[in-house]
């Protein structure tokens with residue numbers, strides 16, 4: 597493990613947050629993430645799809661009053677894409693336009709490297725030095741070194757799992773620069789509360805949607821399903837219920853249609869529909 601980066605400049609806030617508005621995270625996990633970040637370690641969030649990896653950083657930065665920028669790493673197609681692109685401007689000719697990422701490196705804030713394993717490993721080279729104790733990189737187009745501001749924090753997210761095509765194995769050098777934290781689906785009663793807070797649905801409806809969500813997630817863990825559902829279909833079902841659809845319709849459109857109907861009665865979709873029926877009764 598690397599030695600922690602010695603911070604220069606004013607200290608970052610150290611007070612404890614009781615929680616994050618509208619976002620569930622166990623208090624211990626939240627504390628560990630914060631303590632890693634404030635000690636100069638970067639954090640890699642992993643976990644099933646839809647379990648809050650991308651949202652966490654945004655909600656957390658907002659609650660801390662911190663500037664935040666999310667880099668969609670899947671859009672990085674060449675090593676130079678991190679920093680900017682050349683554009684032709686009428687009258688001026690070709691100019692270099694910096695990315696927001698490059699600008700954010702030099703001012704306090706949180707940078708989220710979202711889906712960091714969706715860009716090929718060779719594209720990670722320019723950011724390796726940014727993420728270690730050097731905290732600087734030479735940007736040819738600017739003709740100077742860019743030093744990462746002492747109060748810049750990094751969170752990366754990574755999608756892993758059976759159904760994640762288009763992802764790359766992370767190079768050890770990059771992986772080693774992060775402390776990994778796994779985010780889990782919230783407990784059933786918390787999901788029900790989050791749904792009921794956001795949509796005009798009954799407590800009973802919220803509980804059923806939460807039950808289905810947790811059950812399908814467990815079935816994925818047990819290898820009975822090929823896909824995780826995360827929180828997205830739960831919100832989708834609650835939205836339909838809030839607009840007056842029946843429970844049957846809401847659950848079918850939000851959850852079951854995500855699974856393949858191939859194989860008819862033997863299909864994953866049939867299994868999901870049967871599971872839902874069993875939980876609604």
Ligand SMILES: Nc1ncnc2c1ncn2[C@@H]1O[C@H](COP(=O)(O)OP(=O)(O)OP(=O)(O)O)[C@@H](O)[C@H]1O
Pocket residue numbers: 618619620621643644645646647648649650651652753755781782790826827828831
């Ligand atoms: N713990 C949570 N508390 C409240 N809302 C959550 C939580 N986890 C996920 N959500 C909600 O579920 C949705 C999906 O979350 P998000 O996009 O952060 O998932 P993700 O883990 O990044 O998924 P993917 O791996 O597919 O990118 C968002 O609307 C988010 O607000």
Ligand SMILES: [Mg+2]
Pocket residue numbers: 649650651710753
């Ligand atoms: Mg995400």
